[in-house]
Amino acid sequence: MAHKFPKDFIFGAATSAYQIEGAAFEDGRGQTMWDVIHRDQEGKPTQDVGDIACDHYHRYKDDIKLMKELGLQSYRFSISWVRIYPQGAGEINPLGVNFYQNLIDELIKNGIEPTATLWHGDLPLVYDEKGGWLNPEVIEHYLNYAKTCFDLFGDRVKIWYTHNEPWCAAFLNEHPLGDQLQIAHHLMIAHARVIKLYRNHLNGDGKIGIVLNLGKQYPKTFEKMDQFAARNVDGFVNRWFLDPVIKGEYPKDMMELYRKQGHHFIIESKDLDELKRYPMDFLGINMYSRGVQSYAPFNPPFYAQDYHMPEAIYTEMGWEVCPSSLYELLMDIKEKYHNIEVFITENGAAFKDEMIDNKIHDPLRADFIKKHLEAVQKAISHGVNVTRYYAWSLFDNFEWGLGYSKRFGIIHIDYETQKRTIKASGYCYQRIIQKRSL
Ligand code: BGC
Helix, strand or coil, X not given: CXXXXXXXXXXXXXXXXXXXXXXXXXXXXXXEXXXXXXXXXXXXXXXXXXXXXXXXXXXXXXXXXXHHHHCCCEEEEECCHHHHCCCCCCCCCHHHHHHHHHHHHHHHHCCCEEEEEEECCCCEHHHHCCCHHHCCHHHHHHHHHHHHXXXXXXXXXCEEEEEECHHHHHHCCCCCHHHHHHHHHHHHHHHHHHHHHHHHCCCCCCEEEEEEECCCEEECCCCHHHHHHHHHHHHHHHHHHHHHHHHCCCCHHHHHHHHHCCCCCCCCHHHHHHHHHCCCXXXXXXXXXXXXXXXXXXXXXXXXEECCCCCCCECCCCCECCHHHHHHHHHHHHHHXXXXXXXXXXXXXXXXXXXXCCEXXXXXXXXXXXXXXXXXXXHHHCCCCEEEEEEECCEXXXXXXXXXXXXXXXXXXXXXXXXXXXXXXXXXXXXXXXXXXX
């Protein structure tokens, strides 16, 4: 007989504001860096933009009906900073606030728990122009925005995420590595201070954590040097964020590696004290794939090269499908990070969909979700404290630099008509939620 998920295990799906909302120029919303990245100087799009996206801003009520039909218990969305503060700080925009009040109320009315990410990639343009997170001033503005969100929504939103994937914000840019490490550190300080604020806040009676993109790193062979390469990439992607947010310190081997190579960044001990003093309640993991590393002597800083597994299935993103690595990642977290409570805050895959008789066939995506949930079950049976799973994503949506070309949704979006169609993977997930087993 198939195993049941624990009674209090929660199934949900995730999205983010810029990727689905659209209504980019409505109701007083300010501009984010993403409103300009794909535009020329006259404002004409040079690539896909999120002006309309899934038009969720106007269609949220119908979208919540679909969530209900799928049986979702919880929904992870992000709040758009510039809908609340069009200029990043200063005047609050009441129409932007209304949108989230209505969204939250409608979710609760439909028996779906709202959970909110404070920042999911869409930094206000005003701050991007001042250097983004490299500029420590942004931290104060972020705290002010976070406080406003707790004031406005904290009575009904009881699960909060500080940042989504700080690794991407820190490292997917053109800055030199020293500055990137500084950005990462500013994000860590901001994270700790938001937690402090939440703890001291009137409504701070829920749970708060961070969302990290993690992927287990394997050496290509048992050779010592391949292991060295895998350990470096693990340090870069995983431990550089896990260690500060859970232990209040940075990994020594990576510190040494960066310093030896002359990358300059400043970490003060008082910042680490703050991280130690305000631990988070849970760790959110976005898991899509793993890495296999081979030693590459001429490839600093990590002396590693990604190895392509000849037999494996790769998604449209070029990411290897490897559900067993999720189980192993979770076991690592249990052992090395005090068995902290874990939510899988994103997991999913971009595959091509096939439309047959008005139905969307996506067997590879359905299989991906099932196999990863199997890995979660196995981890639970081995004592890992994983309590939630959010599929990425509820809808096909704006996949950042890749626009609308990659589809991650369990609900298909026809971008011409905005018609929504639950895919076969969505129905598969619905059955899993109904049965609470695979
Ligand atoms: C992000 C999402 C993104 C997804 C697929 C994560 O990196 O949080 O915004 O769409 O993965 O790339």
